[in-house]
Amino acid sequence: MNRPTIILHMVTTPDGKITGAFLNDPTVQALCEDYYRIHREYAADAYLCGRITFEGSFTFGRQPSTQAFAGQPVDSGDYVACHADKYAVVIDTHGRLGWTDHCIHDDDPGYDAAHIIEVVTEQTPKAYLAYLRSLSISYLICGETQVDPLLLCEKLFSLFGIRKLMLEGGGITDSLFLQAGLVDEMSLVMVPMIDGTAGLSLFEQKQGGTLSFTHTKAVPLSHGGIWLSLR
Numbered sequence: 001m002n003r004p005t006i007i008l009h010m011v012t013t014p015d016g017k018i019t020g021a022f023l024n025d026p027t028v029q030a031l032c033e034d035y036y037r038i039h040r041e042y043a044a045d046a047y048l049c050g051r052i053t054f055e056g057s058f059t060f061g062r063q064p065s066t067q068a069f070a071g072q073p074v075d076s077g078d079y080v081a082c083h084a085d086k087y088a089v090v091i092d093t094h095g096r097l098g099w100t101d102h103c104i105h106d107d108d109p110g111y112d113a114a115h116i117i118e119v120v121t122e123q124t125p126k127a128y129l130a131y132l133r134s135l136s137i138s139y140l141i142c143g144e145t146q147v148d149p150l151l152l153c154e155k156l157f158s159l160f161g162i163r164k165l166m167l168e169g170g171g172i173t174d175s176l177f178l179q180a181g182l183v184d185e186m187s188l189v190m191v192p193m194i195d196g197t198a199g200l201s202l203f204e205q206k207q208g209g210t211l212s213f214t215h216t217k218a219v220p221l222s223h224g225g226i227w228l229s230l231r
């Protein structure tokens, strides 16, 4: 296999919801600590999310300042700025994330210090690519207008040596990998709660994609939660 093993790792309600007020409940907050612990225990080479999740967790709505790069020529092809012990991969084809550094700064050592790899397409504004280069942020061009998830995985494998990847939402991004048949394993921290107002589902786009597993494990967590491992 010339791509990483992909483990979908998410916090979910029993009815498959991943966003909503339930995430603020103290019980769920405690179980989120289990989620972060399990993330660290997987000791993956990389984690991957969609632009919306990264905006909420790491860039907090900061806009990229690309004006200075308008019209500037940019070398064609992918940009591998450096190799690192850990990578933070984000699909951001419109170039919306504003960064200040080439690595993540986070209190959790499972996320902190990961070198950022932006996933873009041929249509991503050149000024944004020049902006990424100015910050030594790597990027991979993975399609003409749409992201080709298999090509992305092959590049992560061959250009960065990524062998184990945690796929960590949100529902749009998880769907991309489900539909491409690229989810090898699921790691679900299930909270003991249904929230009728909850929003997004584990897989937001419903067209296609099935998964079946042969090995399942259920580990009780504190506060009535369960860690479900499906392989």
Ligand SMILES: NC(=O)c1ccc[n+]([C@@H]2O[C@H](COP(=O)([O-])OP(=O)(O)OC[C@H]3O[C@@H](n4cnc5c(N)ncnc54)[C@H](OP(=O)(O)O)[C@@H]3O)[C@@H](O)[C@H]2O)c1
Residues within 6 Å of the ligand: 009, 010, 011, 012, 017, 018, 019, 049, 050, 051, 052, 053, 054, 056, 091, 092, 093, 094, 096, 146, 147, 168, 169, 170, 171, 172, 173, 174, 176, 200, 204
């Ligand atoms: N419960 C959990 O464990 C968990 C984990 C992670 C996230 N979340 C939550 O999930 C929510 C976000 O989920 P979401 O589904 O709305 O968003 P998301 O998957 O985080 O991000 C979706 C965005 O990523 C980009 N993207 C993803 N796939 C793409 C593709 N094939 N081609 C081009 N661009 C692509 C697009 O960005 P553009 O719009 O810029 O084109 C798209 O709008 C947040 O509230 C977050 O807190 C929950």
